[in-house]
Amino acid sequence: MKPIQIKPKIRFKYRVDMSFLSDICKYDSLTTFRAKKVMYGNQEYRLDNIFDISNGDKKNLVVKSANSLMDNLGYRLKEISLKVFGDVGDYLGAQMSSGLIEIYGNANDHCASGLKGGIIRVNGNCGDYLGSKPNSSNEGISDGLIYISGNVGNKSLQRIRRGNIIIEGNLGNDACSEMISGSVLIKGKIGHNFANGIKRGTIFTTQKKLAKNYSKSNAAEFNFIKFFINRISNVINRNLFINNRKFIRYYGNKDKENISELFLVD
Amino acid sequence: MKYHGLTIDNTFAEAFNMKATRIIVTADNKKWAKTACDSFTGFATSVIACGIEAGIEKQIKPSETPDGRPGFAILLFSMSRSQLEKQLETRVGQCLLTCPTTAVFSGLDSEDMIPLGKNLRYFGDGFQISKKITNKRFWRIPVMDGEFLCEESTGRIPAIGGGNFLVLSKNRASCLAACETAINSIKNLQNVITPFPGGVVRSGSKVGSKYKSLIASTNDAFCPTLKSLTNSNLKDSVNCVMEIVINGLTANDISIAMKECITSISKSKIKKDIVSISAGNYGGKLGQHNFYLTKILK
Incomplete structure (x- = not known):
């Protein structure tokens, strides 16, 4: 069955809350879904007045001609595959629990805020506060996988509890602060004040300067690394930058309550 | 005839109804993977006195194992869930954890999951590390040759x-x-x-x-x-x-x-x-x- 295609009919001037897309499976028919009313500017509109919505599989959505005024795309998404062509606004995939979001463009701030599961692939750059803590929660990402092919802004990945994050570009300032656990792979440069107050977790980086707060552990072969690379590569469907590279393992300082590990990629 | x-x-x-599970054992080379499996499936001929019946199902190519190393699939059969759980845990702990270079993974997905490395992780004495990838959790237990990697649980099915x-x-x-x-x-x-x-x-x-x-x-x-x-x-x-x-x-x-x-x-x-x-x-x-x-x- 073909995916449902959603395309704006008008050129947006105001921000649009796109979280309605995550509820598409709750509607018996697409006719009732199209009749749903959403706020645009200070007025309510039927969905079919501002979007072209084709027929197709409700579990498979494609948004075309997206732009950065579209907020909350994939909000609390569950078991739906969402593909977006174009830039997207804030809170992409916020509190998503399962499914797949793939963006061919850039994502704005608070992408993957409070992510609970599923996969987010951004083929572009990401704004500030990637994987931020949602309101009413003291933890950022609690599970899931994020792949960003470009750069990521400041204050990202704060207090992440679990999950795997791969960043092929550079990472901004104040990232990974108070990280509780999880795995973060960063290919590019990393801004200042990285991993401040980190407790546990695994970091793969090419930046030697980060190792200064860590103690050198060993260069032993880890079964885990090969397995981890294979597994993540299969999920994101591309080769990881750490594939076939050598690693040196560093360990945090137990006295400072930092028992995180850092793999320096040769 | x-x-x-x-x-x-x-x-x-x-024949009788039983409960079964499958695990995949890998190692740096075929010799050590086989050694681990032979040890694991030793004294597992009959439920009458061994608790479980187990055997090597097949050899798996490195390209088909979860960590890209040579491996073998083992099937375990038992009359009850509790016996299967107990025997699986004991044998993984004594025969696979101890064997150089090995790792163990689940070979079956099912709604009914039984512990594989879930309790074994405590051998790590607090230094064990958990990694969750998609919906599966893995444990990295520090041992003297590096790390013993094992999946948290494996599926149990009727057999x-x-x-x-x-x-x-x-x-x-x-x-x-x-x-x-x-x-x-x-x-x-x-x-x-x-x-x-x-x-x-x-x-x-x-x-x-x-x-x-x-x-x-x-x-x-x-x-x-x-x-x-x-x-x-x-x-x-x-x-x-x-x-x-x-x-x-x-x-x-x-x-x-x-x-x-x-x-x-x-x-x-x-x-x-x-x-x-x-x-x-x-x-x-x-x-x-x-x-x-x-x-x-x-």
């Missing part, structure tokens, strides 16, 4: 144990050769194992004994030395009987394996010394599955 010139007795094998057939032969050499031929023919068959040593049993048992404390004793009806003493099922020409016990995930898997085994014997030169192929049963009253030899070979 005659099957490719081999006499097949009109009887059936009686069948005790599919069998008996090779009735004129002499011991031909009986053993026929059994070896049969076992070789299902060496790479999926979803089945032959848990006994080399896949062959020489001490088939019947239920009960004249001694009250024993639940099973020698199957005197098929013992050639007791032909004149008991109500023997053996013809005068039979001087040796060996049994092949097959456990499988489904009845169809067992049927396919039994057919494969008997066909391989029927096509071998050794068949001239085989008097007939029979099967072990308890009158159909104990087991939930009956495998009729003539039906399987049709």
Whole structure:
């Protein structure tokens, strides 16, 4: 069955809350879904007045001609595959629990805020506060996988509890602060004040300067690394930058309550 | 009936419902993966005294294992969930965790999951690290050669144990050769194992004994030395009987394996010394599955 295609009919001037897309499976028919009313500017509109919505599989959505005024795309998404062509606004995939979001463009701030599961692939750059803590929660990402092919802004990945994050570009300032656990792979440069107050977790980086707060552990072969690379590569469907590279393992300082590990990629 | 010139007795094998799981064991090379598996599946021939029945199901190429290293799949069968859990945990802890370079993964997905490395992780004494990738959790336990990587849990599914057939032969050499031929023919068959040593049993048992404390004793009806003493099922020409016990995930898997085994014997030169192929049963009253030899070979 073909995916449902959603395309704006008008050129947006105001921000649009796109979280309605995550509820598409709750509607018996697409006719009732199209009749749903959403706020645009200070007025309510039927969905079919501002979007072209084709027929197709409700579990498979494609948004075309997206732009950065579209907020909350994939909000609390569950078991739906969402593909977006174009830039997207804030809170992409916020509190998503399962499914797949793939963006061919850039994502704005608070992408993957409070992510609970599923996969987010951004083929572009990401704004500030990637994987931020949602309101009413003291933890950022609690599970899931994020792949960003470009750069990521400041204050990202704060207090992440679990999950795997791969960043092929550079990472901004104040990232990974108070990280509780999880795995973060960063290919590019990393801004200042990285991993401040980190407790546990695994970091793969090419930046030697980060190792200064860590103690050198060993260069032993880890079964885990090969397995981890294979597994993540299969999920994101591309080769990881750490594939076939050598690693040196560093360990945090137990006295400072930092028992995180850092793999320096040769 | 005659099957490719081999006499097949009109009887059936009686098998039982069991619980099964599959694990995948990998290591730096095939030698150590096999060593770990041999150790793991040792003393796992029969639930009567071993707790579980286990065996190597197949060898897996490095490209098909979760961590890209040589590996083997092991199937484990037990009568109860608790016994399966206990034996799996004990054997992983004593035979795989201890074996150099190994890692262990789940080989089955199911709604019913049982612990694999879930409790074993405490061996890490607080230094163990958990990694969750998609919906699966893995544990990295620090050990002296690096890390022991194991999946947190593995799936448990209903299965069948005790599919069998008996090779009735004129002499011991031909009986053993026929059994070896049969076992070789299902060496790479999926979803089945032959848990006994080399896949062959020489001490088939019947239920009960004249001694009250024993639940099973020698199957005197098929013992050639007791032909004149008991109500023997053996013809005068039979001087040796060996049994092949097959456990499988489904009845169809067992049927396919039994057919494969008997066909391989029927096509071998050794068949001239085989008097007939029979099967072990308890009158159909104990087991939930009956495998009729003539039906399987049709």
